[in-house]
Amino acid sequence: MSENQEQKAKSSRSLKPLARLNPYLMRYRRMALAALLFLALAAVTTLALPLAVRRMIDHGMASADAGFINKYFAMLIVLAAIMAISSALRYYYVITIGERIVSDIRREVFDHVSRLSPAFFDVNQSGEIVSRLTADATQIKSAVGASASVALRNIIMCFGAMGMMIYTSPKLSVMVLAAIPVIVFPLIGFGRSVRRRSRAAQDKLAEAAAFAGESIGAARTVQAFNGEPAASARYGAAVEQAFDAARVATRARAILTGVAITLVFGSIVGVLWYGAQSVLAGTLSAGTLGQFLLYSVIAASSLGQLSEVWGELMQAGGAAERLTELLAEISAVRSPDHPKPLPAPVRGEVWFEGVEFAYPSRLERTALKGLSFAVDAGETVAIVGPSGAGKSTIFSLILRFYDPTSGRICLDGTDLRDVALEGLREQIAIVPQDVTIFSGTIHDNIAFSRPGASREAVISAARAAQAAEFIDRLEHGYDTQVGERGITLSGGQRQRVAIARAILKDAPVLLLDEATSALDAESETLVQKALDELMKSRTTIVIAHRLATVLKADRILVVDDGKVVEQGTHQSLIQQGGIYARLARLQFQTGAQDFLAEAK
Numbered sequence: 376m377s378e379n380q381e382q383k384a385k386s387s388r389s390l391k392p393l394a395r396l397n398p399y400l401m402r403y404r405r406m407a408l409a410a411l412l413f414l415a416l417a418a419v420t421t422l423a424l425p426l427a428v429r430r431m432i433d434h435g436m437a438s439a440d441a442g443f444i445n446k447y448f449a450m451l452i453v454l455a456a457i458m459a460i461s462s463a464l465r466y467y468y469v470i471t472i473g474e475r476i477v478s479d480i481r482r483e484v485f486d487h488v489s490r491l492s493p494a495f496f497d498v499n500q501s502g503e504i505v506s507r508l509t510a511d512a513t514q515i516k517s518a519v520g521a522s523a524s525v526a527l528r529n530i531i532m533c534f535g536a537m538g539m540m541i542y543t544s545p546k547l548s549v550m551v552l553a554a555i556p557v558i559v560f561p562l563i564g565f566g567r568s569v570r571r572r573s574r575a576a577q578d579k580l581a582e583a584a585a586f587a588g589e590s591i592g593a594a595r596t597v598q599a600f601n602g603e604p605a606a607s608a609r610y611g612a613a614v615e616q617a618f619d620a621a622r623v624a625t626r627a628r629a630i631l632t633g634v635a636i637t638l639v640f641g642s643i644v645g646v647l648w649y650g651a652q653s654v655l656a657g658t659l660s661a662g663t664l665g666q667f668l669l670y671s672v673i674a675a676s677s678l679g680q681l682s683e684v685w686g687e688l689m690q691a692g693g694a695a696e697r698l699t700e701l702l703a704e705i706s707a708v709r710s711p712d713h714p715k716p717l718p719a720p721v722r723g724e725v726w727f728e729g730v731e732f733a734y735p736s737r738l739e740r741t742a743l744k745g746l747s748f749a750v751d752a753g754e755t756v757a758i759v760g761p762s763g764a765g766k767s768t769i770f771s772l773i774l775r776f777y778d779p780t781s782g783r784i785c786l787d788g789t790d791l792r793d794v795a796l797e798g799l800r801e802q803i804a805i806v807p808q809d810v811t812i813f814s815g816t817i818h819d820n821i822a823f824s825r826p827g828a829s830r831e832a833v834i835s836a837a838r839a840a841q842a843a844e845f846i847d848r849l850e851h852g853y854d855t856q857v858g859e860r861g862i863t864l865s866g867g868q869r870q871r872v873a874i875a876r877a878i879l880k881d882a883p884v885l886l887l888d889e890a891t892s893a894l895d896a897e898s899e900t901l902v903q904k905a906l907d908e909l910m911k912s913r914t915t916i917v918i919a920h921r922l923a924t925v926l927k928a929d930r931i932l933v934v935d936d937g938k939v940v941e942q943g944t945h946q947s948l949i950q951q952g953g954i955y956a957r958l959a960r961l962q963f964q965t966g967a968q969d970f971l972a973e974a975k
């Protein structure tokens with residue numbers, strides 16, 4: 376067991392994690408109080424019933440007084456009505472609070488997780504997080520909504536009935552009370568082990584869900600490699616593991632229930648036998664024994680129900696623990712408490728000064744090793760270098776997905792760590808290699824970079840990005856559904872949507888990761904035209920894969936093994952005959968060879 380798991384196991388031996396739900400409950404104080412009030416009212420009316428029964432047996436029936444019996448039956452009806460109304464209201468308030476709290480938790484966890492820095496997502500599977508949002512949240516809902524109220528009602532009933540038992544017959548009660556430790560201690564022990572096992576089952580389920588999400592998301596790749604049997608086997612094994620864990624948890628709960636009922640009813644039967652002897656001996660009235668009997672049945676069934684929901688509450692404790700763990704996760708990258716303002720408007724100078732960086736998930740390998748360069752406002756700089764040199768890492772650091780281990784990165788002379796995160800990212804537009812298209816309309820996808828943008832603004836960005844023409848040809852134009860639940864766009868179309876997004880954002884700094892996949896000649900021309908438009912009059916840093924791009928750049932930075940190893944224009948670098956010349960020959964293929972031929 377890893378240290379982390381051990382810690383989790385240790386902390387999962389109590390109901391304490393449920394206390395983490397308190398702040399949420401406090402938000403709905405009034406509703407909670409109302410629920411508590413009706414809960415108590417329903418319990419008290421239930422507890423009043425046996426009193427009526429005794430009086431009826433001892434007075435009404437013994438003396439065959441019809442008027443007395445009628446009066447009592449009328450009272451019973453009133454009691455039943457109070458019980459019915461208060462039970463209905465309790466149900467309404469309790470379930471509503473449960474739903475409300477879980478909606479709040481879901482929103483908060485999602486808000487929090489979506490703001491965590493990418494370092495978190497490097498080591499956590501997205502499917503597992505989604506499973507926590509759905510399965511764990513649902514468990515909390517049933518706990519807060521149902522189990523907690525059942526538990527509370529039964530605690531009130533149990534104590535109330537026990538009090539009334541003592542009032543009815545102290546002697547019989549002493550015997551019952553003596554049996555209680557025998558009943559309660561084993562239950563507590565069992566309850567703990569149930570909770571531990573439930574957490575294990577939920578963990579296994581989350582693992583299975585994570586794998587399913589990954590595999591279904593990559594269905595094409597899986598099918599292309601005939602990977603379905605392997606994926607099915609892996610998912611099947613994960614589901615079976617989850618089942619095994621759930622069965623172990625269920626077995627523990629079943630034993631818990633059985634043991635509880637045996638202990639409780641065994642003790643009651645023993646005590647009643649003694650009571651029956653007392654009635655025969657004339658030391659106890661039949662009505663009193665009846666009353667005692669009813670109270671002990673109420674106390675026992677409350678205990679029985681309590682032991683059942685106890686397990687559920689423990690499960691919910693596990694779920695609350697897992698969700699609050701997510702909420703306690705602190706983002707590695709945060710806005711400073713007192714952010715420095717950036718100049719308005721931002722000019723767009725980007726400096727790297729002796730930047731060292733290792734990914735938090737791979738600290739042993741330094742990705743950037745003292746990287747320094749400066750990009751002037753409005754300049755276009757192309758970054759080239761072999762695979763794994765650290766080019767994408769540079770982009771991640773400019774966007775402040777991670778902070779450098781040492782050295783600093785500045786925008787217009789201000790260290791990125793001193794600037795508000797949102798303010799920084801407002802100044803940067805990115806066109807990534809793999810464009811994410813969200814499910815929604817084309818309009819929404821372009822306006823993603825500027826929510827609330829007008830239709831005119833979106834259309835003009837699409838025009839500038841050479842995307843308007845293909846959008847106009849779609850059946851519903853800008854309102855066409857794309858992404859997961861809509862049509863699929865081609866590689867070139869996706870890129871132009873991404874460029875339109877960047878044009879609409881109109882930020883002073885542009886990060887452009889050129890697609891490596893070859894587009895057909897027509898798309899290529901269109902994408903190039905769109906990019907030319909986008910790069911106009913702003914600082915552009917481009918991870919270049921095309922000859923046309925490096926030729927147009929004001930300067931080329933050659934990055935290798937986390938450092939800038941050469942700088943200059945295409946021509947000067949070719950003449951140096953270093954890494955760039957070699958890369959250019961390989962990377963830019965025929966285009967470069969033509970160029971080299973021309974240069975000679």
Ligand SMILES: Nc1ncnc2c1ncn2[C@@H]1O[C@H](COP(=O)(O)OP(=O)(O)OP(=O)(O)O)[C@@H](O)[C@H]1O
Binds near residue numbers: 734763766768
């Ligand atoms: N999220 C990550 N976590 C851990 N290591 C990473 C992560 N992303 C990249 N790396 C590692 O950091 C190094 C630099 O990667 P980077 O993606 O910056 O290279 P690149 O020059 O962009 O390569 P390519 O041209 O192939 O995209 C590589 O060794 C890579 O394995």
